[in-house]
Amino acid sequence: MSSLSMFPSPPPVGYTSVCEASGELVAAKMGEEGMIQAQYCGQVGEFPSLHFPPDSIRASREESSAKAAFLPHDETVWKRAKEAWYEHGLGAVLSELVTSRAEVPGWLGWSSSAGLAVVRWLGSLHGSLFPHLALSNEDMIATFAENADWYHSAIRAFSWHPHIHKFAIALRDNSIKVYSRTSKIIPLLKHKVQKGVAALAWEPQCASVLAVGCQNCVLIWHVDPMSLSSRPSTTTCQVLTRPGHSPITCLAWSPHGKLLASASPADTAMMIWSVSTETGVPLRRVGGGGVSLLRWSPDGNKLFAATPSSLLRVWETETWTCERWTNLAGRCQSSCWSPDGAVLLFTVADEPVIYSITFPRDADVVTSVKAGSKSAVVCVDVSQVAVEVGEEVLNVGGSVHSMVWDPRGERLAVMFTADPEKGTTSQLIALFRTRLHPVLEIMPCGFIRGEPGVSPELISFQENFESGALLAVCWSNGKLSFIPLMFVPSDDVNRIPRNGFGNGTVFTGQIFSQQ
Structure with a gap:
């Protein structure tokens, strides 16, 4: 070894x-x-070295402080409740109604107060089992993002295109730059919902589609490689959202490019999106407290999904059933597939070893996951x-x-x-x-x-x-x-x-x- x-x-x-x-x-x-x-x-x-001094790139202002500075304060309670629902879910809606009790009927204020107490009690119970759920969105992103120091890093995310000589980087100010060997134009991507960027992923079978994992959504950019514009229009963007599915810390395209998987440590379901139709299907299983890491195998037959707890799953992508590996010493920190999709390497937080799980190379798609090693083997110390x-x-x-x-x-x-x-x-x-x-x-x-x-x-x-x-x-x-x-x-x-x-x-x- x-x-x-x-x-x-x-x-x-x-x-x-x-x-x-x-x-x-x-x-x-x-x-x-x-x-x-x-x-x-x-x-x-292929590319020269680049330098983005951290002091020259300011972190974007937090969303709450920006709202307080620029949004009018005479919004109706119903509009504020709607915004709270899209951004933070049911608990935020109830909290807004309780705070604005003078603006709502008495029965609604009382029921909202009771409902908020129940939500907080359930949240504390769930949080005792999964402590990461008590983190703020930014703290959760910093904990589970691939970047080792997401808070302070000038470059927060990076992605190579699988087949074209170009890459994208996300900077601390929430802007994204695209560099190509064949063009001197460097597109700069900015969008009002592009905040808390933790993940980037190019669609494998398209030269122009870039998925961005943001604090509250998945943003799909269409960056025309033939365009001479350095500021692509936001009208070409698609915004994929689902209540409770945030923050997005990991993205994975299927090798054929038809499906996009997204994960949030705060959501026990991972989303499988059809970007062309802007529809998504949640894949949920009991246990784990969320989904923190995704890796699609190069052969397209398997999708690795880790949780913030000591549980990981490998899905087979024909019938969407999965096998579980449990009783790890901690949460899975990182993973990668071999080029043929037959070997999965992964590591566990605070444990100084690399594990491997092997899958048969000659098995059909449905049986390949079930025929994998029943236990992970230590392969590197x-x-x-x-x-x-x-x-x-x-x-x-x-x-x-x-x-x-x-x-x-x-x-x-x-x-x-x-x-x-x-x-x-x-x-x-x-x-x-x-x-x-x-x-x-x-x-x-x-x-x-x-x-x-x-x-x-x-x-x-x-x-x-x-x-x-x-x-x-x-x-x-x-x-x-x-x-x-x-x-x-x-x-x-x-x-x-x-x-x-x-x-x-x-x-x-x-x-x-x-x-």
Whole structure:
């Protein structure tokens, strides 16, 4: 079993990781990153590094304070109650009616007061079982968002397009920017309901459709790639809402692009949307207290759904039945699928291991979920280790915040949660080599490091990179960097003649080292 103690030392202070070449991670002195990356990898980088200083991007004003400043205070109680229903549900409506008792009939004020007492009692009972329900919307987003520091991060969400060379980023001011390799125009997306953005997801089979997980809705942008406008009109947007289904912290498109799944930690139902018809079907099961994480398998046959409690489910998407895995040590923190959809990796909050669940590759759609492993197996130990780098000692490992698997199934990047009490750092990303056949193998590759004192907050692999894998890293100082990992896929290695390449170049084997 792999562990962090088997890793080579990370780059020293003042050096940053720029690429992987010849089976090893390459670091460069600060200021020389571009030159060293070009030396080892040529012009493979699809995008230049970007920088959004956190101090230059102001967080948007909270909704309540904005309303108090700009909305007139002579609204009728019925209009205020309607707004409360759409934004916060039944409890907010009853609270508004009780507060405005002088404006409503006496019987309605009395019944609203009694109803509010019942709602609060049920809420406290439910909250004792699921403490996250007592959090405010913003606190809940910060707790369950993929971003490691959603509150303070300049870049709050990131998404590659699966088939086109472009990506979208959501900034702290609730604006979204779209970058493309083929266009110098950078569309800026803003909408009045685009608040508390925690998730972005491109529709796989369309170049222009971007789903945005917001505080109170799912927003669907149609960004025409041929348009010369840098401010797309909001008239092209679709707004998908359902009472009680907020805040939205996770989105997942089906690989064929016909269905969009959305999740909220405060709603026990996950929504399956048909975006073209703007209709949604709730999938609800008892237990869990909400849905905090979604991952659609690349083959489209399975949908992973984690809850804020020690329960996770895997749905099969033909009959929409599911299998449950319970009795985890805590809530599922992160997960990712293998490219063939046969292996699911996941981590549990505050537990320093990576688990795997395997599913048969040759089973039909309906039986594939039920035939999966009945128990999760520990496949990687990421317990804390002390790493010496010159005179510096770093405590690395522990609880995993997020992990991503490249589309070829060759590299696994793992990002950790800092723990001041234990002295662990979150400044390093652990990179593993992986192999799926004949059995799952996960082996050490090296540590990825950024600038001094800077930690990664989001990581994501480009899905259509041709020369290995391309890892995007959003750092705590507002920088977005791209790290090319140059390797030959394992399947291609088996087809290489043992006496060298066909063109006569000597093959040393170093690039395929599995140390």
